[in-house]
Amino acid sequence: MNAIVKNAPQLPLTKRLKSGTSGDHDSVDNLVMGSRPFESLERYGYFLRLQHRFHGSINALYQDAELNRLLPGLHELPRFAAVEQDLRDIGQDVPTAPAAITPATPYAALGWLYCSEGSNLGAAFLYKETQQIGLDGERGARHLAAHPDGRGLHWRQFTTLLDGLELNEEQRQQAIQGASDAFAFYRQALREIFPQ
Numbered sequence: 001m002n003a004i005v006k007n008a009p010q011l012p013l014t015k016r017l018k019s020g021t022s023g024d025h026d027s028v029d030n031l032v033m034g035s036r037p038f039e040s041l042e043r044y045g046y047f048l049r050l051q052h053r054f055h056g057s058i059n060a061l062y063q064d065a066e067l068n069r070l071l072p073g074l075h076e077l078p079r080f081a082a083v084e085q086d087l088r089d090i091g092q093d094v095p096t097a098p099a100a101i102t103p104a105t106p107y108a109a110l111g112w113l114y115c116s117e118g119s120n121l122g123a124a125f126l127y128k129e130t131q132q133i134g135l136d137g138e139r140g141a142r143h144l145a146a147h148p149d150g151r152g153l154h155w156r157q158f159t160t161l162l163d164g165l166e167l168n169e170e171q172r173q174q175a176i177q178g179a180s181d182a183f184a185f186y187r188q189a190l191r192e193i194f195p196q
């Protein structure tokens, strides 16, 4: 029995990341929708500041040489500049960039990037909601708009790269912990930024 378990093929990393953080995702999803970010431009402004905090904190990871070696093309993916432009579009001052997050290991950083890139999928729904307040991919909702090649393609490319990495169990655990930390960071930032 033990031998069978030992020799069982490893689940792809992205499956582990998804199952390891699905509760985190649901709580963040509920918190975001409970904050009514699309009710008015004013409330959307808080949402943009939340996105600014999150994407600003991880922006440097996208340029990191080691992470770009692990995930070729990573440097093309960050959405921080689009969030800044969205803030300007709706007439808000762009806050100072937040302090950079420095995950303990490159594998933990992979988890943070999984959280950020996966949020692009749910963004399809959020993007539609921004149309209710008159925004779109050219004004105010640039960072939620789909890439011209489609959201699915980029996500599939990203997950294929993640799943192709040869990581040991400890490194996989670090990635899952990194993703969980990223969701916790997002929850905390949301509580700080949205008025209660």
Ligand code: HEM
Pocket: 014, 017, 018, 025, 028, 029, 030, 032, 033, 114, 115, 116, 117, 118, 119, 120, 121, 122, 123, 125, 182, 183, 186
């Ligand atoms: C109201 C807010 C949100 C909604 C409605 C939402 C909705 C969704 C949906 C429907 C998917 C699955 C899409 C698909 O499989 O095609 C998804 C995936 C994902 N979302 Fe969200 N999301 C929200 C917020 C967030 C936030 C704030 C983050 C990160 C900070 C996030 C991270 C992720 C990740 C990592 C995945 C990929 C899961 C996987 O397949 O491995 N989401 N989201």
